[in-house]
Amino acid sequence: MSNESGSSVTQVKSLDITANPAPLGLLGFGMTTVLLNLHNAGFFALGSMILAMGIFYGGLAQVIAGIEEWKKNNTFGATAFTSYGLFWLTLVALLVLPKMGLADATSKGAMAAYLFMWGLFTAVMFIGTLRANRALQFIFATLAILFFLLALGDATGNATITIVAGYEGIICGFAAIYAGLAQVLNEMYKKTVAPLG
Template sequence: MSEDIKDVMNIRDVKIKDLSANPAPLGLMGFGMTTVLLNIHNAGFYPLGAVILSMGIFYGGLGQVIAGIEEWKKGNTFGATAFTSYGLFWLTLVVIVLLPKFGDNFAGLALTPTDFAAYLFLWGLFTLYMFIGTLKATRALQVVFLSLTILFFLLAAGNYMGNPAIIKIAGYEGIFVGFSAIYAAMGQVLNEAYGKKIVPL
């Protein structure tokens, strides 16, 4: 047996260099832009309409799920869990809004303040534990997840108590959340494009 064949047979581990793109900016932009639009509504500037729902289905929803699957392929458990979960959050939110409108058979599924508050509260708990995970990441991600935790709890409280003032405050806070995610996304894109730190993260 030749030495070359023996060398091949003795290989135990093969390292493959990952040349795929960073999916995080896609996920952060999908989350950030959709969050800004929804919370401009929560702040009272315009009613819930097709623009928000379409963004929730496609960019905030499917876009983040795609980013999450790509993070999974890269072996990033945090990114896979975060983007896939928040993508599915947007999809479930759209279904929660639209399902009761699909005829009389679904009329009994109309949203109540209590069950919507429970839904938002659970997402707040999820985001709180994800925030703990960001303590090992960049300051920009810490800001996104901490402010998002506050947003979910504010929205849960506002809906549970039926308090429009809290929901309006949450709307302004949510606009900040969305723009902080957009900042984090653009920071990653521009820093990679220029090969140096253009945007501090």
């Protein structure tokens, strides 16, 4: 290849030898989702354990995974992990800022709108997973359902819907944990130990 002055220009392609960031993102999402939805299902109160997971593993770890996916030129992974990492950080802020006297508490209607928008985002992202494996399709489908159930629970004030959402969210979270660990094990053993479909 020559440039305008006629001298030759060499193109260099770099070899990507970086690790797969998806397991970190999936595990950060999955473990935090299971723990929050154990609360939604009524097993324990919302406390510092869930908030800490929301900030650090669900939040920061997923943002880091999203940035790493961006470096790998994976628009879907970058958008998903960064967005859901920031979801966890905003969720914690919605819960903590009023307790710190920095903002008014979010009304049930506003919380329903917040959760509905995340459900809408997830439903569109689910369409993207139709070009991916079955495990990812299942995670995004159940996550969209989870957001819509939680939004409906807040909109109606029906605690039963929130409890049902909690159990559904536990399933979604464990699916993400499976997908993350499957990728780690499959890479370590250089064969399919845990199928992703």
